[in-house]
Every structure is written in structure tokens, then in C-alpha cells.
Amino acid sequence: MWSCGPLNGTGRGEDQPLCQHSQLVLSAFSLLYLAVGVPVGLGYNALLVLANLQDQGSMTMPDVYFVNMAVAGLVLSALAPAHLLGPSASGWALWGFSSEAHVTLLVLFNVCSLVTMYSTALLSLDYYIERALPRTYMSSVYNSRHVCGFVWGGALLTSFSSLLFYICSHVAARIVECAKMQHPEAADAIMVFIGYLVPGLAVLYALVLISRIRKEDTPLDQDSGRLDPSVHRLLVATVCTQFGLWTPHYLTLLGHTSLALRGGAVAGQHLGTLLFAKDLSRCLAFSSSAVTPLLYRCLNRSFPGKLRRLVKKMPCGRQSCSADQAGVQQVLA
Template sequence: MWSCGLLNDTGHGEEQLCQDLRLGLWVLSLLYLVAGVPVGLGYNALLVLANVNSKSSMTMPDVYFVNMAVAGLLLAALAPVHLLGPPHSRWALWSLSSEAHVTLLILFNVASLVTMYSTALLSLDYYIERALPRTYMASVYNTRHVCGFVWGGALLTSFSSLLFYICSYVSSRIAECAKMQNTEAADAILVLIGYVVPGLAVLYALALISRVRKEATPLDQDTGRLDPSVHRLLVATVCTQFGLWTPYYLSLLGHTVLASRGRPVDGHYLGILHLAKDLSKFLAFLSSSITPLLYRYINKTFPSKLRRLIKRMHCGHRHCSPGPSGIQQVMAQA
């Protein structure tokens, strides 16, 4: 990553600036790999395990955050290869074949789509739950099935992009790929489906949520409502995800617009675009570490779930004695 190879034909001052930027970004990448990746892997794994261990107490937002955590685990696992190993980089610690590079890119896109759509659907379902508490549409059961469709849709969307990437490598051997010799169409699909659509959905949901919050109704006293901290968690998650992923999708859009001119882009602008795309991908990887931290410090139920998980791991196969809450439930039933 962080290559300045396309700027060699520019002025010495610009090339030196690029070299300095590349060195700084390389240092940031190493810091992220040393600190951010372990944090992302650890907290995402704890988020998934703690909620799976407490299925009975999971709420609709928990299900979406579990799916974002799984996508975060995938991103954290891909980070070392993406940040240290792309074939165009002179800093690469290893080289990748074209097939492996395409596979890693598709996995990255799948994680990206799952993250963005989970955020968008969390916003919409939170509005539904806010407007109509205890509704089936925002139930845990329905949310789990919706998340299954999210992963399936992400795979199908990435498959269409996969065709463009494959054809960009084998177009000289297969006549049917003659009209798909570049990846701009795949980038345009990702920008439209992976960013514009969920972005509009989030804006619509936030507008509806703000309207509902201004109108006090008897439903506000419903004990089945989600904890008020969920709203803060929702706003923080939306700002984090879209703030960190927007540069990546803007870089894809910029590459598509420049390629649509029908003439080659000069090395200067193409080099800047590649550097911006690498930086934006680095910011996208940061989301896999920041989102679980937000969940940890804003969600009030996570510490108790984590304690139950630790207690269960400590007990192992032995029968654990019920805690105070369990004793109270037994006494109430008696």
C-alpha cells in the first residue's frame, strides 16, 4: 500500500511530498495493525460471544451489532493483507496473485455491504420500534432473518462485481468479456448499492426518528421500549460508519468519473487517486475497531452479558449456581 509509483513523472517536490505522505501512512498502518487489529478482533469476538451466550436477552439492535461484529472480524482479518501486501506497492511484505487479490477484494466488499446495510436497517427498525413498540417487524426473530438476507444480498452484489473483475483479467481469452475490460462498472455498482441506497435510507430513518422524538405520546411510557441509550448508540454508529466509509466510496466514484471521460487519466491525477483510495481504505478498516468500542461503552446491557459469559467460561461443564437475579426469579415463581 501507499505507492507513489505513478507520480515519478511529476516534479521532484510533489514526488517528495508523496513519499513523505506514504511514510506517514505506513507508520499509521503499522500502528493500526499492532493496536487496532487486536482490539477489533477481541471486542468484536466478545460482542458476538456475549450476545450468543445471552440469546434470551438479545434485542433488535443487538442482532444488527452482532452482524456488524462478524463483518468487523472479517475486515480485521483482511487488514494485514490489504495494508501490507497489494502487488502495486514497493512496501509490500509479500506479493499476491491476481486471483487472490480479487478474492480479498470481494471479501472486503461483502463486509462493507453488510456493515452499511446493517447500519441502515438498524436505523429503520429503531424508528419502527420507536413508533410502534413490541411490533413484529422490529422483533429479534424477524431481525435475524433480515440479517440473513443482508448477507445473501451482499454476496450476490459482490458476485456481479466479481464478474467485472474476472473479465478484466481474462478478457483477452474470452470474447464475451470484451465489453467488460475494466472495473469502473463494478465500482459504480458498489457506490450505488453499497452507499447511496443505505445512505438515503439512514437519512430518511433519522428524519422520522427526530419527528417521533419531538411528539410525546402515551406510548413513551411503554415498558417494552428500548433503553434510551440505544438512541445515542444509533447516532454514534451512523456517524462512525458513514464518516469512515464515505471517503472509500467517494474514491470509487472519483475513479469511475475519471474513467468515464473516455481518455487516459494522466499519471499525476491517477497517482493522487490511488493514494486517496489507499487512505480511504485505511479509514474503512478503522470502523472494525471503533464500532465495537462504541457498543461496549454506550450499551448498558453489554457489561452484564460479558459477566455472564465469563462466569460460564469459568464454570465450564460444571453447573453454575444462579446469581442474585436468578434467585429472585425462583422466589418470585414460588
């Protein structure tokens, strides 16, 4: 992923020092994420899921979507070492993998990205419904759980284009129609449109509606059944974080698709910049799996209480439980 090999045949010797510096920056950033971000993402996402599932009666609509994003974050954290240390194009890869494994990892990455973006968009829309019509129960926990199931199913169906690309790469010699499906640019274009533009427009529309409602001071604001006011801060922080960390990845996909449609090869002076942007955007996308649960921990007032109840229900002896409670107290602090 950080090899300068693609520049060797371009005749751009002056780009080699820049490429070497970029390689060092990406290597340091990726190793830092693998050493810190992956354990944090796995730990906090697991705590977020367990703390909410053990006390499902106290879950609210936002909790359901954050549990959904936490499950996707667990998968992303598990995929990070394989993506960041094992690509076949990497100059310092610790291992390599076959084309089957590469396609599997790509499909799982795309599924997690779709689940994360659509969970964020649906959270924004349901928050607006809850603010506007608090007693209709349209944005209830029951409905949100079924919506999250449809999100995972839709993400799997959308990522099916990558599987078609892999299948056609093997049977193209026997099926002429598959020759038109061997280009990954089509899959990238689908991911940009469905995975970024559609949820982005939904979030923008929801935020505009939410801002209009917040300007109106109505008696419903005193309703005890409404969501906690801290949910608004959590929503804004989550939207900004997710779209801020995932936008570079989708922009690189859009740029790759645009270059492919133009039919021109990438010039040597721009190849290093494109590779650097692609790899850096992938690292930023993976880091979202660690940042989102931290935001949930800092901005959700009910999470510390759920975590304490989770510790109390753990079946363990007195000594181990006291040690676990001490560790949890440090986490809560």
C-alpha cells in the same frame, strides 16, 4: 500501496517530496492500525458476538444488528494485514499474492462493507418502527435475524460483479462479449450505488422520521416494553461513525469511475493526490471494524452484564477463571 513509482514517468519531479511525506504518513497510520486497531477489533468483536450468543434470550433487536456488524468486523480485521501489507503495487510490501487471491480479498472486503452499511441502515429503520409501533413486533429479534441472513446473501450476490470481471479477464480471448466486462469501473459504480447511496438514503429517511417522533411526547414513552433510551445515542453514534469512515472510500470509487467515464488519463500533478486519498480511505474503512464495538461497549448498558455472565459460563479451573475475571474487570472498568 504507498509507492511513488507511478510518478516516476510523469515528469513531475517536484511531486516526489510530497509523495515521500505521504508515504510516511500512510505507513505510520497503517502500522498503528495493524498494531492497535486489529487486536482491538478482533478482541472486542469476538466478545460482542460471544456475549450475545451465549445469552440469546436477552438479545434485543439492536443487538442482532450489532452482532451482524461484529461478524463483518472480524472478517475486516482478519483481511487488514493482507490488504495493508501485501498489495502488489506497494513499495514496501512484505509479500505478494496472485490475481486469484487479490480478487478473493476484494470480494470479501466488498461483502463486509455492504453488510456493515446495510446493517446500519436497517438498524435505523427498525428503531423507527420500534419507536412508532412498539407492540407490533415488526422489528422483533426473530425478524431481524432473518433480515441479517438476507443481508449477507445480497452482499454476496452484489459482489459477484468482481468475480465476473476476474472470469472475463481469463476467457476474453474466446468470448467477445467479455471484452465489455473487463473494466473495474463498472463494478465500482455498482458498489457506490448499491453500497452507499441506497443505504445512505435509507438512513437519512429513518433519522428524519425518528427526529419527528422524538419531538412528540406520548404516553407510549412510558411503556416498559420500549427500547432503552441509550439505544438512541448508540444509533446516532454508529450511523455517524460508519458513514464518516466509509464515505471517503466510496468517494474515491466514485472519482475513479468518473475519470474513467470521461476517458482522460490522470495528470501527473493529480496522480499522487488520488493515490494518497485512495489508500487513506481504505485505512479509514478498515478502522471502522475497531471503532464500532468500542461504541457498543461504551453506550450499551447491558453489555457489561452479558460479559460477566459469559465469564461465569466459561469451563475452566478456579485459578484460570479468577485470572480471567480480573482481566474482564479491567475491561469493564
